[in-house]
Amino acid sequence: MNGGRTAEKLRDLILRGDYQPGAPLRQTALSARLGVSRTPLRQALQILDDEGLVQQSDFRGASVMTIDAAMLDDLFDMRQALENIALKSAFSKQTKLDFAKAEMALDAAEKTNDPAALSQLNWDFHTALYQPSGRKMLLDGIQRLNRSSALAEAIGHAINDRITASANEHFAILQACRNDDRRGALTLLNEHLKAAHKGALASLLEDKNASH
Amino acid sequence: MNGGRTAEKLRDLILRGDYQPGAPLRQTALSARLGVSRTPLRQALQILDDEGLVQQSDFRGASVMTIDAAMLDDLFDMRQALENIALKSAFSKQTKLDFAKAEMALDAAEKTNDPAALSQLNWDFHTALYQPSGRKMLLDGIQRLNRSSALAEAIGHAINDRITASANEHFAILQACRNDDRRGALTLLNEHLKAAHKGALASLLEDKNASH
DNA sequence: ATTTTCATGATTGTATCCAATTATGGAAAA
DNA sequence: TTTTCCATAATTGGATACAATCATGAAAAT
Incomplete structure (x- = not known):
């Protein structure tokens, strides 16, 4: 279950400002950047979704949560x-x-x-x-x-x-x-x-x- | 993203008592029962983990959360x-x-x-x-x-x-x-x-x- | 010119295959 | 008999292949 570590890395990237709120998080690009395949990356996205840092939409991909x-x-x-x-x-x-x-x-x-x-x-x-x-x-x-x-x-x-x-x-x-x-x-x-x-x-x- | 619906189905099964707290949730058996492949099932397990209904352990699988x-x-x-x-x-x-x-x-x-x-x-x-x-x-x-x-x-x-x-x-x-x-x-x-x-x-x- | 249609490409979701780890059970040693 | 060890099976995690959906842009119709 490496998805957890991937989630940490991605969380740091987001908190560091590499991806602004609303910015799309493409699976292929991200998985390449983090050195994993899409499978653990998707688990990471799900984790961050549940944490409220990422929002997912059917077939439309994930993006950094926008806060109001x-x-x-x-x-x-x-x-x-x-x-x-x-x-x-x-x-x-x-x-x-x-x-x-x-x-x-x-x-x-x-x-x-x-x-x-x-x-x-x-x-x-x-x-x-x-x-x-x-x-x-x-x-x-x-x-x-x-x-x-x-x-x-x-x-x-x-x-x-x-x-x-x-x-x-x-x-x-x-x-x-x-x-x-x-x-x-x-x-x-x-x-x-x-x-x-x-x-x-x-x-x-x-x-x-x-x-x- | 069908994992969400799978999560709902599994949540109902757990709340219905089909799987008692501590009971193992085998991926192949569950995915067969729910009529999906292991991929969306694993997403569902992750969702329920974050909800606190399921606990996951590296390479040891998921089980229904035990409450104290x-x-x-x-x-x-x-x-x-x-x-x-x-x-x-x-x-x-x-x-x-x-x-x-x-x-x-x-x-x-x-x-x-x-x-x-x-x-x-x-x-x-x-x-x-x-x-x-x-x-x-x-x-x-x-x-x-x-x-x-x-x-x-x-x-x-x-x-x-x-x-x-x-x-x-x-x-x-x-x-x-x-x-x-x-x-x-x-x-x-x-x-x-x-x-x-x-x-x-x-x-x-x-x-x-x-x-x- | 504007809108609609549709073919094409990009992207996500699912299934499956392979690798890594753990659990099991029997043989060998104590 | 009990314990240890190891081969094998079962199970999970990750990578890849395939299917489904969405985004695009150019051509056609208005």
Whole structure:
């Protein structure tokens, strides 16, 4: 089952901006580029379809998902709801959060400017906070939403201001967790999500204007 | 892209109980049964994997997802969070809920005892309530969770008491919606979800005991 | 000039073939 | 008897061949 790895590669390409939203994803060309045959590529396309990064149409092929404001609203409402549950759970369990991993992810995130890598490191950070809750299915759900959101955030090449702001917010959340400040961590998390939502919306509109 | 239809057929077979949780899903046998070749069948397996109804393992094949208590907890926490958002949205929009469709689904649900059809009708009911919010992505997320839950609910052949109780709860929710009683509808919805959770958990334990 | 038709090519979907991996069962060794 | 090993069968994963559908563009009709 190599389709999974193919999906990762293709996801990185999309998040990196090699294929803009709406761009067609031709099977022969893509499979050649990724060094596999069409069979595992199609599996990868199906995976990314279910993740919400790709849209497929009968006999008309696949293309990168196009995102609108309504979708962003839904995505961030869902993220907020689920991540709040996850963070609360992490606090209520007595297992310590993985501070070392969280800090490593944040440090690494500051040094890269590859959108795909950045997205992965951001996820690593969130994982470090939520993982200890042991709620695998909840985590899966959050990751799926994160991946959809990642596309939106990567679109406008994610205005640099927003990236550094996001990093600061992450640090603040981590700090609150270290101090065992549950209430503070939750507020900071929600502010962080709201800011991310706002930023994605802005870069979406900007992108729309840019293409007249 | 016939894989989608194949996925529907297979999903029905699983929900109908033709393949118990943990049962292997052999590609050649299944493709023969469903009247397609292995290629679209494998796509269907991938779709159901992403839906959480099937688990795949490298070179070891696919099998029906096995559900444990922790997964049920996650599933129902997520459902509660998302369905509350959806119902609130439906109320805040001025577009009227689709009462006719909701009632039709409930009536039809009372007349069938096919788990797959019942699951679909239950979803139709929830859709009638949430659809008017127009939040497609939110609805997709809820549907995904519903499908995973459906497997859990169908396991113990869903104790008959629970089925009629669920029907009553649905009617109560519908009634509250008709009266424009937002607060009441929300409480009833949450009670309904909690009862479904409890029921699924019970039938899970019972099933475990039955197989020593 | 505009629209319609239709032949051709491009692209996707399905079936099948081959390769890689895993499961099975019996023989040999302990 | 029990365990280990290996040959064989069963099964999955990937590549390719074929069929079905869609997109194109030029010729014909209006």
